[in-house]
Amino acid sequence: MSSLTVEDLTKSFATTPVLTGVDLHVPSGSLTALLGPSGCGKTTLLRLIAGFDDPDSGSIAVGDRVVSGPGRSVAARRRGIGFVPQEGGLFPHLSVAANISFGLPRRQRRDGGRVRELLGLVGLDAGLADRAPHQLSGGQQQRVALARALAPEPSLVLLDEPFSSLDAGLRDETRLAVAAALTATGATAVLVTHDQAEALSIADQVAVLRGGRLVQLTDPRTLYRRPTDLDVAAFVGEAVVLDADVRAGVAHCVLGDLPAEWAGPGAALPDGPARVLLRPEQLRLVAAVPGAAPARVRRVDFYGHDSRVWLDLPDGGTVSARLDGADVPAAGEDVSIAVRGVARVFPPRPVDVAGAAAAG
Amino acid sequence: MGELLWNTTRLVLGTVACCVVLGVGAAWLVERSNVPVRRLWHVLLVAPLAVPAFVNSFAWISLLPGLDTYGGALLVVTLSYFPFVYLPVAAAFRGLDPALEETARGLGLSSWAVFRRVHLPQLRVAVLGGSLLIALHLLAEFGALRMLRYPTFTTAIYDQYRATFNGPGATMLAGVLVLLCLLLLLAELRLRGRRGYARTGRGAARPVRPVRLRRLTVPALAALAVLVGLALIVPLASLAYWMVTGSSTALDVPGLVQTTGTTLALAAGAAVLTVALAVPTGWLAVRARGRVTTLLERSTYLGSSVPGIVVALALVTISIRATPWLYQTVPVLLAAYVILFLPRAIVTVRSAVEQSPRLYDDVAASLGSSAPDRLRRVTLPLLAPGLGAGAALVFLAVVTELTATLLLAPTGTTTLATAFWSASAALEYGAAAPYAVIMVLLSAPATVLLSRDARRGLTT
Numbered sequence: 090m091s092s093l094t095v096e097d098l099t100k101s102f103a104t105t106p107v108l109t110g111v112d113l114h115v116p117s118g119s120l121t122a123l124l125g126p127s128g129c130g131k132t133t134l135l136r137l138i139a140g141f142d143d144p145d146s147g148s149i150a151v152g153d154r155v156v157s158g159p160g161r162s163v164a165a166r167r168r169g170i171g172f173v174p175q176e177g178g179l180f181p182h183l184s185v186a187a188n189i190s191f192g193l194p195r196r197q198r199r200d201g202g203r204v205r206e207l208l209g210l211v212g213l214d215a216g217l218a219d220r221a222p223h224q225l226s227g228g229q230q231q232r233v234a235l236a237r238a239l240a241p242e243p244s245l246v247l248l249d250e251p252f253s254s255l256d257a258g259l260r261d262e263t264r265l266a267v268a269a270a271l272t273a274t275g276a277t278a279v280l281v282t283h284d285q286a287e288a289l290s291i292a293d294q295v296a297v298l299r300g301g302r303l304v305q306l307t308d309p310r311t312l313y314r315r316p317t318d319l320d321v322a323a324f325v326g327e328a329v330v331l332d333a334d335v336r337a338g339v340a341h342c343v344l345g346d347l348p349a350e351w352a353g354p355g356a357a358l359p360d361g362p363a364r365v366l367l368r369p370e371q372l373r374l375v376a377a378v379p380g381a382a383p384a385r386v387r388r389v390d391f392y393g394h395d396s397r398v399w400l401d402l403p404d405g406g407t408v409s410a411r412l413d414g415a416d417v418p419a420a421g422e423d424v425s426i427a428v429r430g431v432a433r434v435f436p437p438r439p440v441d442v443a444g445a446a447a448a449g
Numbered sequence: 450m451g452e453l454l455w456n457t458t459r460l461v462l463g464t465v466a467c468c469v470v471l472g473v474g475a476a477w478l479v480e481r482s483n484v485p486v487r488r489l490w491h492v493l494l495v496a497p498l499a500v501p502a503f504v505n506s507f508a509w510i511s512l513l514p515g516l517d518t519y520g521g522a523l524l525v526v527t528l529s530y531f532p533f534v535y536l537p538v539a540a541a542f543r544g545l546d547p548a549l550e551e552t553a554r555g556l557g558l559s560s561w562a563v564f565r566r567v568h569l570p571q572l573r574v575a576v577l578g579g580s581l582l583i584a585l586h587l588l589a590e591f592g593a594l595r596m597l598r599y600p601t602f603t604t605a606i607y608d609q610y611r612a613t614f615n616g617p618g619a620t621m622l623a624g625v626l627v628l629l630c631l632l633l634l635l636a637e638l639r640l641r642g643r644r645g646y647a648r649t650g651r652g653a654a655r656p657v658r659p660v661r662l663r664r665l666t667v668p669a670l671a672a673l674a675v676l677v678g679l680a681l682i683v684p685l686a687s688l689a690y691w692m693v694t695g696s697s698t699a700l701d702v703p704g705l706v707q708t709t710g711t712t713l714a715l716a717a718g719a720a721v722l723t724v725a726l727a728v729p730t731g732w733l734a735v736r737a738r739g740r741v742t743t744l745l746e747r748s749t750y751l752g753s754s755v756p757g758i759v760v761a762l763a764l765v766t767i768s769i770r771a772t773p774w775l776y777q778t779v780p781v782l783l784a785a786y787v788i789l790f791l792p793r794a795i796v797t798v799r800s801a802v803e804q805s806p807r808l809y810d811d812v813a814a815s816l817g818s819s820a821p822d823r824l825r826r827v828t829l830p831l832l833a834p835g836l837g838a839g840a841a842l843v844f845l846a847v848v849t850e851l852t853a854t855l856l857l858a859p860t861g862t863t864t865l866a867t868a869f870w871s872a873s874a875a876l877e878y879g880a881a882a883p884y885a886v887i888m889v890l891l892s893a894p895a896t897v898l899l900s901r902d903a904r905r906g907l908t909t
Contacts, residue, residue: 165811166816169817171816172811172815174808174811180813181831182830191818192816237812
């Protein structure tokens with residue numbers, strides 16, 4: 090298993106830039122999720138790494154070996170990179186066993202033991218070996234596709250939205266099986282997804298792509314707690330964003346005075362107008378008391394394991410709180426909001442400029 | 450010339466009109482009403498395609514010699530060609546989204562209003578496509594109309610050719626005929642481009658609730674029975690009658706066996722050659738989409754719109770002028786078959802290539818497989834069924850090909866179609882019948898293929 094290093098990668102289709110100056114390092118044996126909305130260039134990046142397309146500029150190295158760079162392009166079949174396409178892409182004319190052994194040297198292809206071993210690795214029954222791909226469920230097809238990619242012991246495995254075509258229950262099960270198989274083989278893996286929960290739960294590090302640029306590359310916890318800007322914050326989870334006035338390290342906003350942490354460049358937290366980010370689970374509701382931030386419950390969305398409570402604030406704004414437990418207030422009740430943890434402070438909205446432009 | 454144009458035009462318009470009425474009506478009964486044994490009717494309504502048009506007209510004229518009029522020609526070719534409208538319209542009915550119909554009913558429309566305002570607009574492409582197909586086939590039709598002694602461009606070209614041997618008269622008539630065909634081909638291509646709109650309702654998951662015929666069930670059954678009786682039972686019965694009458698004189702078994710063998714060999718050769726030529730074109734059209742490849746693919750469709758007699762005349766001219774040593778040899782005959790039937794092979798090869806997307810190539814490459822290795826282990830196995838179907842379609846088309854074979858076959862080489870033709874031209878109906886029966890039997894599998902895969906374009 091090897092690390093993957095992508096440097097300053099750029100790719101355009103006709104005149105449309107798809108990737109612009111992407112740098113990415115995936116440590117050996119880790120799993121990195123490429124997260125982004127559709128059309129952000131994440132699948133293109135995967136295809137460049139696999140060698141199905143050539144970049145306009147920049148370089149790709151697997152371990153110490155440059156597979157794509159100025160004046161050099163190693164053919165896909167010589168890169169030793171496994172690829173698991175969307176919906177599996179199993180060869181429809183071959184059995185499960187023949188699919189899995191496709192990339193093995195000729196004399197190993199008839200070795201039933203190796204196929205059984207790989208089926209076991211992805212958590213499938215050895216009895217499936219003689220089935221045709223269309224006789225498998227979507228999740229099973231994905232797992233066979235992973236076994237097929239892992240069979241030649243590649244230095245890197247790429248997975249292109251492997252779970253997006255599965256329904257919710259099957260998706261979790263398949264995700265666990267895939268993660269377990271990747272861990273068991275110690276494979277270095279890159280997984281493309283547009284599902285933030287999937288990225289946060291399965292990956293060692295998450296690379297957020299937006300408009301063909303890499304905007305943040307970090308571990309899931311840091312990404313959720315310290316997103317680089319408010320767009321990333323809203324993309325990786327629900328966000329409560331409020332206008333605030335920062336003075337001496339404290340953010341004064343409609344929910345009271347909150348301990349603050351600066352998200353922008355530089356260490357010091359500047360005083361003045363700002364926006365603060367809270368996660369809905371940071372809000373707690375208490376009985377209405379004078380002095381605490383007042384709110385009225387507008388609506389409650391009940392999910393079973395928890396609930397989302399929509400709250401009208403005195404200034405006319407609305408925030409949502411995520412509450413677990415049974416004592417969820419009813420619509421119309423007056424409550425007070427308490428905030429736990431730290432508010433993350435972002436620069437103020439460029440409202441004057443935007444407002445003037447819109448008015449003009 | 451003027452009379453030929455009038456003859457041809459009124460036959461084309463009349464046949465198309467009759468076929469549309471019969472085809473749409475039958476398709477509605479089979480696909481949308483609760484008429485009994487619908488599946489059986491479907492097979493019976495496609496089955497006339499197994500009887501080549503010139504065999505059908507032989508069957509009719511040998512029983513009723515008075516059919517050599519406009520009315521007779523109209524009757525016989527309509528019975529031969531109405532499945533070309535029935536098939537796409539039935540497929541379109543099947544593809545209609547029942548939700549649209551239910552919505553229309555929910556808005557208070559009557560059954561007739563639903564048919565007129567919801568169904569008909571969506572059937573338009575299928576009806577037009579089938580009509581164009583019939584028009585093209587009619588312009589190219591030689592055997593049937595010649596047998597019915599109804600003169601059109603195609604039969605006139607043949608007469609000119611036989612009388613003056615490649616005179617300017619035949620060439621000029623052929624020029625006009627090709628022009629008419631190209632007009633139809635252009636119309637077809639425009640229609641094909643717009644086909645997407647008619648497809649929105651495809652993939653209807655729910656079965657449609659058929660319209661209850663109630664008291665109209667018996668008349669509906671009677672109508673279908675008359676149609677099938679005229680289009681299928683009459684020709685088959687006529688062939689059977691001549692078989693029985695003819696066998697009392699002499700059944701030339703060795704001749705029959707030898708002719709069948711020659712026909713099968715020619716058909717197999719043409720099938721292999723045509724598919725081999727179709728693969729690169731079909732491949733490029735899907736994998737390297739661009740102006741040049743689209744043009745290349747479309748240009749092969751010209752062959753399907755140019756009547757067999759024109760292709761044959763052109764090859765006669767070329768081989769006499771440029772390569773006299775090739776004139777009336779098997780290679781020239783095979784070339785004619787390839788030109789005429791390449792589009793059928795390309796359509797099937799193309800759809801096979803579409804079913805083997807690049808993804809499989811990419812995955813195989815990522816597993817370390819080289820280009821020749823990928824061709825052997827992935828691409829060819831995936832294409833095999835499509836190539837087989839394409840070869841079968843060409844094979845069966847060659848078995849019943851008459852016009853080009855008459856003009857190009859080497860002296861002494863007879864196929865089922867030409868043997869049948871010379872026997873029936875000599876009014877030896879009993880001797881002709883066995884060849885016709887073998888052609889019908891060999892064509893039956895192609896009919897099965899057609900009835901399954903109905904949403905084909907004009908040129909298939």
